Amino acid sequence: HTIEVRLKKHLADARGLGLVRDIHDLGITSVSNVRVVDVYWLDADLTQDSLELVCHRLLADPVTQEYWYGQHPRSEDEADANCHSIEVAYNAGVTDPVEGTIIKALQDLGVGEVRAIKTAKRYLIEGQLDAPQLEAICDKLLVNPIIQHVVREEPVGFPENPQYEFTLKEVDVGQAGQEFGFSEDELKTITTYFQKQGRNPTDAELETLAQTWSEHCVHKTFKAQIKLGEKVTNNLIKSTIMKVTEELSKPWCLSVF
Structure with missing residues (x-):
């Protein structure tokens, strides 16, 4: 209709x-x-x-x-x-x-x-x-x-919903670094954990870790120790962006992201 x-x-x-x-x-x-x-x-x-x-x-x-x-x-x-x-x-x-x-x-x-x-x-x-x-x-x-x-002509029917059968996939943790973008230290930590578990991680678990530990979510570069010449800065985000906000301490800033 x-x-x-x-x-x-x-x-x-x-x-x-x-x-x-x-x-x-x-x-x-x-x-x-x-x-x-x-x-x-x-x-x-x-x-x-x-x-x-x-x-x-x-x-x-x-x-x-x-x-x-x-x-x-x-x-x-x-x-x-x-x-x-x-x-x-x-x-x-x-x-x-x-x-x-x-x-x-x-x-x-x-x-x-x-x-x-x-x-x-x-x-x-x-x-x-x-x-x-x-x-x-x-x-x-x-x-x-x-x-x-x-739309240049009347639509032809409605597409059927594709059928999908979920399959839980395990990933060889030793091959996860390149695919998921983990650093060497992160991959060692993940490997140690799942060796204690006696199993390989699922793709969903690795994807969750990759997202949680990503540059976008956790700002690894901002939080790292930055050395420029003789000057060393620990946690760039806290010593710049967050520092200014905290020093201003405006009463109308109820939540700052």
């Missing part, structure tokens, strides 16, 4: 007005209006009554919004030659941030089994625009190509 939700025409579209300003900032001043349509694709067996319930109770605010499901005629705006429709959706494999929330809400409504949901946004851009200008608007304002794409 395809459901589209938009603000009623007599109401100002705040998202659209913000985009108009952004488009004008690009130097494209021929755009007079933008309206945003929320699009939902539902993989579910729903009756018409259930669809009405979903739209009316969950996806649309009946006071300020209107909705359609299935095929619907284009609005007068869309029929205008100067109205450009651009639909943007998430790439395959990218988690849709509202999918889980909507599925949970649909389950609470008791409308039946909902297997999957996809969402998109359709932008109705009014103004005389050529192809390079539309491309600039998409690239700079509407689409993050890392996680999104422009």
